[in-house]
Amino acid sequence: MTETLFETRWLGVYRIGRWDxxxxxxxxxxxxVLAITREDEVVLIEQFRVPVQRPVIEIPAGLVGDEDEHRGEAIAATAHRELLEETGYYAGKIETLIVSPTSxxxxxEFTHLFLATDLDKREAGGGVGEEEIKIHLVPRAELRTWLRQKEDEGLAVDFKIHAALWCAGL
Structure with a gap:
């Protein structure tokens, strides 16, 4: 039996037995979404994340069905939409890389990682609502050096970048 300890619209804390x-x-x-341009650039985003109190370099990402207008949306459709909203890129091809528990x-929660290719820039990107997303196009050959530089500057780097690259064999 699941006991609700605390719940808001976006987050709940629960207990089953002794486990919270x-x-x-x-x-x-x-x-x-690991998005790769025709020029072999990795499309990354940067945004300030309140829980870690600093900017984080990430692959475009989002929640499945978290808003009323997207309830019942297919998981791959969410990946397409989030990539477009956050970066302005539309993926001509998108394929599942892995599905795994987030933590x-x-x-x-389970995270579904995708590889997006055949990209076309259709919008400015930058997110929706109050999101303040910066878009980075990083040549894949320079990615590891670029990520280390960002860490040296005090930014955090999300591990899903590395996991998606590995799953894609890149």
């Missing part, structure tokens, strides 16, 4: 964990009341899945000891 978090869950998103409005979404059980998230997506992350199995903390949350029930």
């Amino acid at each position: 964990f978090v869950r998103r009341p409005n979404a059980e899945s998230s997506v992350g 199995a000891g903390l949350t029930s």
Whole structure:
């Protein structure tokens, strides 16, 4: 039996037996998109993340079905939409790389990582609502050096970048 300890619109804390964990009341899945341009650039985003109190370099990502207008949306459709909203790129081809628990000891959420190719720039990107997303196009050959430089500057680098690259065999 699941006991609710605390819940808001976006986050809940629950207990089963002696185990406390978090869950998103409005979404059980998230997506992350490794997007590669025709020029062999990796499309990354940068945004300030309140929990870690600093900017984070990430692959475009988002929650599945977290907003009323997107309830029931297919997971791949969420990946397409998030890539477009955050970066302005539309993916001509998108394929699943892996589905994995996001943090199995903390949350029930599963993350679906995708590879997006055949990209076309259709919009400015930058996110929706109050999101303030910076877009970075990084030549794949220079990616590891670029990421180290960002870490040296005090930014955090999300591990999903490395996981997606590995799953894609890049």
